[in-house]
Amino acid sequence: MTRYLLGRLLELVPTALVIILASFALVRLAPGSPFSSEKEIPPEIRRQLEAKYGFDRPLPEQFARYVGNLLRGDLGLSTKYPQRTVNEIIAAGFPVTLSLAAVALVWSLLVGITAGIIGAVRQNTAWDHAAMTTALVGISVPSFVLGPLLVLVVSLRLHLLPPAGWGDWRHLILPGLTLGTIYAASIARLTRGGMLEVIRSDYIRTARAKGLSERLIIWRHMLRGGLLPVISYLGPAIASMLTGSVVVEKIFNVPGIGPYFVDAAFNRDYFLVMGIVLLYAFFLLLLNLVVDALYGLLDPRIDYS
Amino acid sequence: MTGADDSLAAGARPDDALIAGTSLWQDAWRRLRKNSMAVASGLIILLVGLACLVGPLVLHAVWGYDAQTQDLAYGPQPPSWQHPFGTDFYGRDLLVRVLVGGRVSLSVGLLAAIVAATIGTIYGAVASYAGGVVDSLMMRTVDILYALPYMFLVIILVTILGKSLLLLFLALGAVGWLLTARVVRGQVMSLKEQDFVLAARSLGTPGRAIVFRHLIPNTLGPVIVTFTLTVPSMILQEAFLSFLGLGVQPPSPSLGSLINDGANQMLVFWWTLVFPGGVMTLLLFALNFLGDGVRDALDPRMRT
């Protein structure tokens, strides 16, 4: 197991290099410059600005400098927000995105697993059909439809929660629900499917034959089987929650990292775009690794040696 | 052994396919028809598709509505018999715009899914057939691309390449093929040691022929399943981009940009959000249901 993990960690190095090079090239290929503005800038002053960020150097040198700084953990300066470093901007935004994703995750697991269990235990009853149809509807309502509708009803008509903004727990609920619902629906379907698969397997039959109580069978054996597909789904789900938060953060004006990215790409804020891409890539790589390891721990049938 | 890939792989057992290829498909078709919800979903999709295709023409021929001609003085009007979905800010009939937008969404979804399926199938098949270093190199590439923040990549692509419908297809399709590639590879890996492939090889069939004539046709089941599930996700991605203003450009409507307009105007003109959002949800719902049905039909293990 340790060897497997070490091997995987080593594999990250070339991957990371390719990602850095690709994002550097992509960002620099984009037309426009970070210093365009509607008022004209005298050439002398533009030169000063470019020198400050090192944009006057040849591209390979800029790349080498960037990687060098990166190794020291320095992501560079933002061109759009000159009084901020990229590290600082990410430090301000990423926790917000993470807490939003955490709320969404808890919501989706809570609702998803509960609905999945109901569906599996009461297979082919009205309960099952209701839960699974609701789940399908949940998958089919995009966040950018659900979000505005929640604002309209919950905030503007019922005055229960603030329509947007950030500050205390009340601001977390609507965006969290909006972001999490689609995953709750997927998790419900996966839990149900996984549990049903286990029901038919030999060891449940053995357990039943041994006379174990139905409740114990459900909780100990079926749920474990049901959670396996959920766990392998969690990696991509968390990843897509983090990226999918762009829209939710836009709807609810949550100061997470998503809107920065879109703006940074628009503003040609080179270092900020790269910083965010790298952060996400790193996070996703790590996430895949953790999920694979977790999967191995939970499913004794997988052998990593 | 268990896992998503294998459940898909089980869908087209090569011996079945080879000996009684037609019966597998007939079997699947029979199962699909028995699934009433899937049939209903299929009908809904057909209906919506048909409405999107001919609806705007009919509305234009009979009432003279079109998706672009403005009537500023008329402005936004709530739903009525004249305009069942109401009109938008420029006095344009919203029903026509939703239908034309649906047309864009459906074609983007289908085309991007086709692009993704084609690239993915060929890539996956070639990787696994070649095996060895080529395979691990090709699959490492997929892993790397998988780790890239997918939507972010599309955003960068769109800001670089500019906003056009064609590029949108390509951008979505080009990033969406990864899953198909993985599925096909897993499938071919198990096929390639099968007797019929070994037989073909011992007969001296060239590698390319084996890949295209023997391996790819036998991965069709899982590819179709992946495809039906890719279509709604592509539609969703397009809407997502259009919602952010990066997708289809005005005056052409797309469901995503209509929903974005609606979300901005819902406070007063609720119908501008409710109808495009409703149609989008209905479409995704039906596509997901149909995708489920197709998977169940092609996956014998779900037989009950």
Place this chain on the structure above:
Amino acid sequence: MRKLQRRVGMGHFRRCHRWGILLVLMATGLGCQESQAPYFGTVRPRHGPDELWINNSSEPEWLDPSRCSDSTGGEIIWNTFEGLVQAHPQTLAPLPALATHWEVSADGRRYTFHLRPSQWSDGQPLTAHDFVFAFRRLVDPQTASKYASNGFIFTGGAAIARGEAAVDSLGVRAVDDLTLEIDLVDPLPYFLNFLSFYSFMPIPRHLFTELDRRGIDADFWTRPEHVVCNGPFRLTEWRFRQRMVFEKNPCYWDAASVSLARVRVAMVESATTALNMYAAGEFDWPGGNTSLPAEFLDHLAGYQDFHRHPYLGVYFYWINTKVPPLDDPRVRRALSLAIDRDALVKHVTRGGQIAAAALVPDGLAGYEGLGLPVFDPDAARQLLAEAGHAGGVGLPPITLSFNTSEGHRQVAEALQAMWQRELSIDVTLANQEWKVFLANAEQMNFQLCRMGWIGDYADPYTFLELLRSDCGNNHSGWSSPAYDRLLQEANREADPNQRLALLRKAEALALADQPLLPLYVYTRCQLIKPYVRGIWGNHQDRHPWKYISIAADGGVGESSAGDHAVSVSRPSEVRR
């Protein structure tokens, strides 16, 4: 088969509209909305009487007066710093601020300002040297300020910015600690007005030595942990893209007239979101940098907390005069005459904007507008026919570019439809994001491109300057030596009326050639909670927090019509 005939009366519209709201309530199963409410959203403040919650639309780029070049930063600087003069909150006339009085030389080129003794927020004395330091810093190429050109009005400013002269050659001198002498290149009649602009604030010289001693990057001097200022408020908290908090500056010389103790500023970019938050009471006033969504203006205009006032800005399209078919002035004029500007402002922008076919707003600082026709489709068709393109035949394709924004898109779509209708010309829309759009504009890589110009000061020159041949913001490719000469003559002219006449002649000359398509003069529409006092409409949309207060009684009981909050004044407290 257009449905133009079905113009529906206003009453009908309102009825349908109420029916719409009813339906949504039924759909959501909640019937508690009262559509006749006099105010939009809640009218109870969610905070104490000495606080103000507003929006500033986005994270400011710079809070450094020498470097700031956007209105989000400007809004903050105006309330945390104070210059030699300040603009009267109603009339914008220059009022004494740090300078108590001043003298002007006979040729109008030398000003001597006498400063009042005052302090920085850290208690250090503020002197004329801080102004010299600030103005030199503005034009110093080391500063790399995008607004360095504002300092070109001082003698030597332009040469210093080009790196051709030493920084201390700038025509700004401290005669003693409380006397400042300024030399101007031209006798600008709008100089005092311009001097209240945020580029001309003093800067705490001593802070830079201090930061340098502690080894801190001097670019970070405006962050809350370091900043030293001299205005009514002081930045105490700044959470990136979340909020800024300001507290009253006890060292401010006029602290006695400041009513608010705290101002909380959010950074909500979406106009709709800001509106929702205003309705929910999260904002008392969406702030000068938040515009209301055009779609809702008709609806919002019915509420008593809605206010509207003219604004010193012109919305127009640049025409690239170098590329066919727009290199033909007749085609350019045809395009202009075919725009139904009245319909545009009435049905699209909806904010009571003033349709304008000229660049300088009529009546600006006594300027008599050209009175060009705002819509004449027959003349347009005739001009197009003269150019050999009757009915749009044989016209090369035309593309209209604008930067991604709901409002710009609405205008562009309307123009597209009008040209199609009146001239049978097909125009393609190109929606570009801001940086690409600007790069294209700079390289004249467009045919028609959207632009808005907000005057920096109340004088026609701030607009006419745009068409000067050597102006970097002139993206039309149009240049005329005669025009440049007229502007130069006007700036040298001491008699104000003569000067205006020269400027008018210049504008007429330019617009006969139509290098741009003016569409309308801006207005500002605002929502202000009834309990907020001391916000007046003015044409530069400047609303110093210094004069704002919160009415203890909630302010709802008073009879309040249209521009209630704007007209309730505290003129006695405005020091002259």
